[in-house]
Amino acid sequence: MRKLALSDDILLSVDKPARYIGGELNSRDKNLDNVDIRFVMCFPDVYEIGMSHIGIQILYDMLNSREDTFCERLFSPWVDLDKILREKNIPLFSLESQEAVKDADFLGITLQYEMCYTNILQVLELSQIPIYANDRGEEFPIVIGGGPCAYNPEPLAPFFDIFYIGEGEVVYDKLLDLYKECKKNNLSKHEFLLKAAQIDGMYIPKFYDVTYKPDGTIDKFMPKYDKVPNVIHRVVVQNMDTVSYLSKPVVPFIKVTQDRVVLEIMRGCIRGCRFCQAGNVYRPQREHSLEYLINYAKTMLDITGAEEISLSSLSSSDYSQLGKLLEFLLEYTKERGINISLPSLRIDAFSLDVMSKVQDVKKSSLTFAPEAGTQRLRDVINKGITEEDILNGSMEAFKGGWNKVKLYFMLGLPTETDEDVKGIPKLCEKIAKNYYSIPKDQRVGKVSITASSSFFVPKPFTPFQWAKMETRDEYLRRAHLVKDTMRQQLNQKSMKYQYHDAEVTLLEGLMARGDRKIADVIVSAYKNGAMYDSWSDRFSMEYWNKAYEETGIDPDFYTLREREINEVFPWDFIDCGITKSFLIREWNTAHKDKITPNCRQQCMGCGARKYNGGVCLESAN
Structure with missing residues (x-):
């Protein structure tokens, strides 16, 4: 022993x-x-x-x-x-x-x-x-x-x-x-x-x-x-199938946060959302082959005895072999009573058809991420979906038997106005009206719409790395504006709203774009008692406010200040695959309320080709 x-x-x-x-x-x-x-x-x-x-x-x-x-x-x-x-x-x-x-x-x-x-x-x-x-x-x-x-x-x-x-x-x-x-x-x-x-x-x-x-x-x-x-x-895997898949995952003694098999189907993303760091630093999109994933799924499920398998990627709908992969998984898991989880699906007919097959017995809630309440602001962030997509998608879902929808938004995005903020509850109201336009005998009880908002954090290597953040009070004002506007909607009883901690958001923003001086703040806060800051019941802003005083660091310099285009960033010595000129171009395009085509539609010359033998997967298709 x-x-x-x-x-x-x-x-x-x-x-x-x-x-x-x-x-x-x-x-x-x-x-x-x-x-x-x-x-x-x-x-x-x-x-x-x-x-x-x-x-x-x-x-x-x-x-x-x-x-x-x-x-x-x-x-x-x-x-x-x-x-x-x-x-x-x-x-x-x-x-x-x-x-x-x-x-x-x-x-x-x-x-x-x-x-x-x-x-x-x-x-x-x-x-x-x-x-x-x-x-x-x-x-x-x-x-x-x-x-x-x-x-x-x-x-x-x-x-x-x-x-x-x-x-x-x-x-x-x-x-x-x-x-x-x-x-x-x-x-x-x-x-x-x-x-x-x-x-x-x-x-x-x-x-x-x-x-x-x-x-x-x-x-x-x-x-x-x-x-x-x-x-x-940066170094990236060019051919995903050359990676030896996880043949012997450690099976925990106790229940973990995500107790399921995770099947990574691809890396990278073609969408180009301007707030998303992962969508930029993991370019270009690289897929596992269907054969690789089938063998991987069999091995993992057999070894672990897990009751759920989740497909992991930044945008699962964009995996080119998703239909065939799901055909296999549906047959394989049905016999064994294993659930399939499909995060990161887009709001379209294909995704809803996929969900209907996966959830043919129990219709759990559908999760969409419009990110912004108005079409103008969705174009600013290059989300690539329209209000029509959202309403049509939710209607198809309701007709398919769903009555619970979760919607994720961000507050404090660049160029956001109060009209954009009030657009969140107004969009929820339109979705609720969609549901109640269906004949009563074809509905499944009352509709439930849960809207959640985080506060925007500018991240390195995104077109929004130059953006300023808002103050704590301003973030909370906008969250309360959403709440107050939601109470004015006809179907307010069918809606719930929750939002993230504004102080945690500002602290995250400080460290996301901070330089070496921030190390002293981290040490000081830790010595004051800061630990497990990601846990809401353990977080205390007092430790950090005291650290600012002890180090003389002004957090507003890192959070509330919009950067000049020619400013040297603390991370400028890193080549993450995409060029700074591309990010500047996207930053300027965002301020014109315009979208940029995704990689499958048109190559925009972001610079990621050099990491895939000179050819991007999507531009080659």
């Missing part, structure tokens, strides 16, 4: 002790004496959320396929165990070997969401690893970060040795081979990092200097050494 890092007394005193013991079905077990590299993969949130993330599972499986490497998992300990570890001076440990994280070769941290940044400091501190990279000697692991937030790594730059820019399957093998070679030749960490900097996608913050203008904006971003590149090129 494995020796656990925590005593029975401690495990019995904390909530959900299964978070910390490992040993699940398909978790790996290797002898540390027989491997060259110990790689601890961390998701800086609780076990249930981290184990729902397919990226962690893919990298875990991929790295453990190397005989010379033992990849182990690590998640943020909940506040009860956090307190015990500090009081008893127990160093944070990995799930598989239960050995101290600080003794590993690498600590890889997934950067999935800005509101997890203080948890990164928690993991480092509990691991007894110095928070600042410059304070770590040769005895500490190399701390590497990757994921969506790595596209602006600067607010976290002082804490990391390396940032991996791009998709994890591409150059990890090259990096680990280099590490083995350097270790064999007794090279220092500094010498290894200098060599690692020459691998595409590897950004080593300590090798770059940043200077600022008197107004606080960036003047220059320069490498310190000749062998360090001026530009970091």
Whole structure:
């Protein structure tokens, strides 16, 4: 029996002790004496959320396929165990070997969401690893970060040795081979990092200097050494079927946030929504073949015994083989009583036909994302759907037996007016009227329309990266305007409205577009008590307001200021695949209330072709 890092007394005193013991079905077990590299993969949130993330599972499986490497998992300990570890001076440990994280070769941290940044400091501190990279000697692991937030790594730059820019399957093998070679030749960490900097996608913050203008904006971003590149090129998988699919997913002991098999059908998106970072940084669209996905689905469902399979992509409707894939899944899952989940479908006849087949027994709610309440604003954000699409789609859904609709919107989008805001409840009213225009004997009870709005956050590498945010009070005023206007609608009793936390939104915006100065704010807030900021019951703005005072940082400089077109951004040294000139063009087009054709309709020369052998999948079709 494995020796656990925590005593029975401690495990019995904390909530959900299964978070910390490992040993699940398909978790790996290797002898540390027989491997060259110990790689601890961390998701800086609780076990249930981290184990729902397919990226962690893919990298875990991929790295453990190397005989010379033992990849182990690590998640943020909940506040009860956090307190015990500090009081008893127990160093944070990995799930598989239960050995101290600080003794590993690498600590890889997934950067999935800005509101997890203080948890990164928690993991480092509990691991007894110095928070600042410059304070770590040769005895500490190399701390590497990757994921969506790595596209602006600067607010976290002082804490990391390396940032991996791009998709994890591409150059990890090259990096680990280099590490083995350097270790064999007794090279220092500094010498290894200098060599690692020459691998595409590897950004080593300590090798770059940043200077600022008197107004606080960036003047220059320069490498310190000749062998360090001026530009970091992201790395992407060109042929998706060359990626070894996840053959042995770890099956958790306890129920996780998304307890289902996730089938990634493609990466990238053809749509070009101007607010969407993922739709830009994951270009070009790349699909898995039908054969690959059928084999993958069979393997995953048979191994896990899951009761649900979800198709994962940014726009599932755009997968060219969706019809044939669903034919297989419907037949395969029906015999086994497995549900099919289809997120990211568009509002069109094809999607509704697909949904009717998948939900032929129980009609659950349909989810649409109009994003804006008026057609003008949907054109500004390049959503690519019309009000007619929304109304026709909802009517077809109602005729097909649905009576519950969820609608997702954003408030605070560039050029938004009060008329756009009031357009949200007015659109809900039109949808409700659609339902009640159907003969009573053909309806399924009353219609239920739930509208939710988040507040807009400008993200790097989007056409809206120049946009300003609104103040907390202004965000709330707009949310209340939606609520008040909804009460004026004839069918108000059929509608519900909810909105996101405005303070969390502004904090997310600060870190999304922040520079290295923001690192001091994160440290100060963490020392004040900030942790698990993505959890509403744990978040306190007081910690952050105190941090602003202690560091002298004005958050409004990063959130409320519209950027000049020629301003140097903290992430301008990264080549994410699309050109800045394309983003500028889209920013200007947005202010003309015009849409841009999607990639399937016309190639707009965004720059992503160079990442697919000179040809984009969509422009080639």
